[in-house]
Amino acid sequence: MAVPATREAVEVVDLETTSLRELNQRLHDLARVSGPQSWRILNPNGAHALACGLDADIEIEIQGHVGYYCAGMNKRATVRVHGNASTGIAENLMSGLVVVDGNVSQSAGATGRGGLLVVRGDASSRCGISMKGIDIVVGGSVGHMSAFMAQKGCLVVCGDAGEALGDSIYEARIYVRGRVASLGADCVEKEMRDEHLAQLAGLLEAAGVDASPADFRRYGSARRLYNFEIDNAGAY
Amino acid sequence: MCGIVGLFAKSTEVEERLGEHLAAMLVQMSSRGPDSAGVAVYRDPAPGDWSKLTLYSADPREHWGAVMDGLRDAFGECEEPSIRASHAVLVVGADAAAAESWVREHRPDLRVMSAGRVIEIYKETGLPEEFAAAFALEDIRGTHALGHTRMATESRVTTEGSHPFSTGFDLCLVHNGSLSNHNRLRENLRREGVEFQTENDTEVAAGYLAWRMREGATLEQALEGCLEDLDGFYTFAVGTADGFAVLRDPIACKPAVLAETDDWVAMSSEWRSIAVLPGAADARAWEPEPAVVYVWEKALV
Numbered sequence: 001m002a003v004p005a006t007r008e009a010v011e012v013v014d015l016e017t018t019s020l021r022e023l024n025q026r027l028h029d030l031a032r033v034s035g036p037q038s039w040r041i042l043n044p045n046g047a048h049a050l051a052c053g054l055d056a057d058i059e060i061e062i063q064g065h066v067g068y069y070c071a072g073m074n075k076r077a078t079v080r081v082h083g084n085a086s087t088g089i090a091e092n093l094m095s096g097l098v099v100v101d102g103n104v105s106q107s108a109g110a111t112g113r114g115g116l117l118v119v120r121g122d123a124s125s126r127c128g129i130s131m132k133g134i135d136i137v138v139g140g141s142v143g144h145m146s147a148f149m150a151q152k153g154c155l156v157v158c159g160d161a162g163e164a165l166g167d168s169i170y171e172a173r174i175y176v177r178g179r180v181a182s183l184g185a186d187c188v189e190k191e192m193r194d195e196h197l198a199q200l201a202g203l204l205e206a207a208g209v210d211a212s213p214a215d216f217r218r219y220g221s222a223r224r225l226y227n228f229e230i231d232n233a234g235a236y
Numbered sequence: 237m238c239g240i241v242g243l244f245a246k247s248t249e250v251e252e253r254l255g256e257h258l259a260a261m262l263v264q265m266s267s268r269g270p271d272s273a274g275v276a277v278y279r280d281p282a283p284g285d286w287s288k289l290t291l292y293s294a295d296p297r298e299h300w301g302a303v304m305d306g307l308r309d310a311f312g313e314c315e316e317p318s319i320r321a322s323h324a325v326l327v328v329g330a331d332a333a334a335a336e337s338w339v340r341e342h343r344p345d346l347r348v349m350s351a352g353r354v355i356e357i358y359k360e361t362g363l364p365e366e367f368a369a370a371f372a373l374e375d376i377r378g379t380h381a382l383g384h385t386r387m388a389t390e391s392r393v394t395t396e397g398s399h400p401f402s403t404g405f406d407l408c409l410v411h412n413g414s415l416s417n418h419n420r421l422r423e424n425l426r427r428e429g430v431e432f433q434t435e436n437d438t439e440v441a442a443g444y445l446a447w448r449m450r451e452g453a454t455l456e457q458a459l460e461g462c463l464e465d466l467d468g469f470y471t472f473a474v475g476t477a478d479g480f481a482v483l484r485d486p487i488a489c490k491p492a493v494l495a496e497t498d499d500w501v502a503m504s505s506e507w508r509s510i511a512v513l514p515g516a517a518d519a520r521a522w523e524p525e526p527a528v529v530y531v532w533e534k535a536l537v
Contacts, residue, residue: 045507045508045511045512046506046507046508046509046510046511047508064511064517065507065511065521067506067507067508068506084507084521086491086493086506086507087491103521103522103523105491105493105523106488106489106491124488124523125488125526143488143526144488144526
């Protein structure tokens with residue numbers, strides 16, 4: 001078994017000279033063989049599926065903008081993007097931490113099962129769509145249809161939320177500090193109790209966001225779509 | 237799928253190298269559209285009351301000199317053709333409508349890819365890289381340009397079915413998405429006198445814009461009309477003689493990113509295409525909002 005590298009040693013990989021496939025293979029190998037714990041990726045230039053499918057206690061810093069599905073399916077690893085991210089950042093996140101300094105495109109954290117996604121800027125439409133346990137903290141605003149069919153986990157929005165927030169939501173929790181353009185079907189505002197303030201304070205702290213939990217409102221499922229109502233039969 | 241790109245030069249340095257930048261952007265979009273590629277470039281306006289046609293011939297040995305001679309006989313003046321692969325640009329001493337009608341009547345075997353004073357359109361089947369080389373895009377200077385890489389879904393992979401489409405003078409549209417009401421809309425527009433050359437949905441969107449602008453709408457107003465009258469998924473990039481615009485449908489499933497520096501404004505389906513431009517790392521980059529019209533315009537030379 002290889003000797004684990006010291007924490008100070010940073011493995012630098014430049015995607016101008018190393019192929020994306022080679023980099024991802026080296027990162028995947030860390031699930032079975034120990035290697036560098038700290039990585040810095042240069043010149044991502046919008047490459048897709050960068051640092052996807054990781055399963056190791058490593059730290060990755062990406063210097064620049066990334067393409068689709070960056071850090072998707074991640075387990076355990078910390079991935080920091082010093083730039084913007086395209087569609088599906090941290091899609092199906094299992095555990096670990098993903099932090100994006102800039103803005104992110106559609107479907108951030110989609111179907112995520114666990115872990116924490118932090119977006120310092122804005123997130124586009126469908127942020128947290130079908131989330132299943134992931135926590136997402138957005139420093140800015142989120143676009144329309146965010147937390148659509150969200151099942152479990154928390155979506156925290158420090159700015160505003162677009163149209164149809166939480167449409168067809170199950171048991172996920174949504175906290176929004178700013179204005180909500182409109183709520184989706186079966187999503188309602190709910191009372192902010194002590195347990196929610198405590199949960200939100202923990203999430204804000206974990207995300208490194210300086211905000212007061214008391215400034216947020218909570219939204220969740222009215223649970224009216226869980227059962228078929230005969231009065232709605234005409235709608236189908 | 238499909239990839240679309242747009243580049244609007246704000247400095248003469250970028251104008252000088254417009255084709256080179258455009259080619260680099262297109263190549264980055266190969267994985268989104270490997271079936272065919274095309275560009276619309278706005279450059280070298282034809283003088284005063286002259287016009288410029290881009291013609292396509294399926295015959296690789298086309299004798300373009302004969303076309304020039306025919307146009308000279310009809311209108312008195314026509315410059316030597318500028319030939320790029322299967323296409324030729326002819327600058328004619330007549331207005332665009334007259335010049336285009338002449339070609340349709342006398343040379344129905346040729347296809348008019350674009351007509352106007354400023355626009356040139358080149359498109360062909362094959363990979364973007366092959367297209368860029370065959371048409372020597374790197375030589376092209378211009379003020380603004382649009383590009384498209386196609387992954388065909390609803391009509392055949394042919395030169396004619398490649399994008400961009402132009403259905404109005406100096407007007408061009410590239411599209412990522414699919415329209416669902418294009419058949420009905422095409423029939424309505426035909427009644428308004430708009431002519432279509434294919435069964436393609438994107439051509440209908442281009443025809444719609446041409447019709448609205450012919451009726452007096454500004455580019456911005458015509459695009460706002462799309463939000464009412466077009467049903468389907470779309471990210472559009474639109475070029476006119478002096479303008480460049482971007483619009484996404486209200487659902488905004490189809491990707492788009494915009495970026496701007498002091499030297500250029502760029503639009504693409506993905507960041508990868510913008511990353512190849514000079515100064516991209518420091519550009520202001522954002523995702524265009526759904527149902528919001530973005531327009532840039534410049535004074536026509």
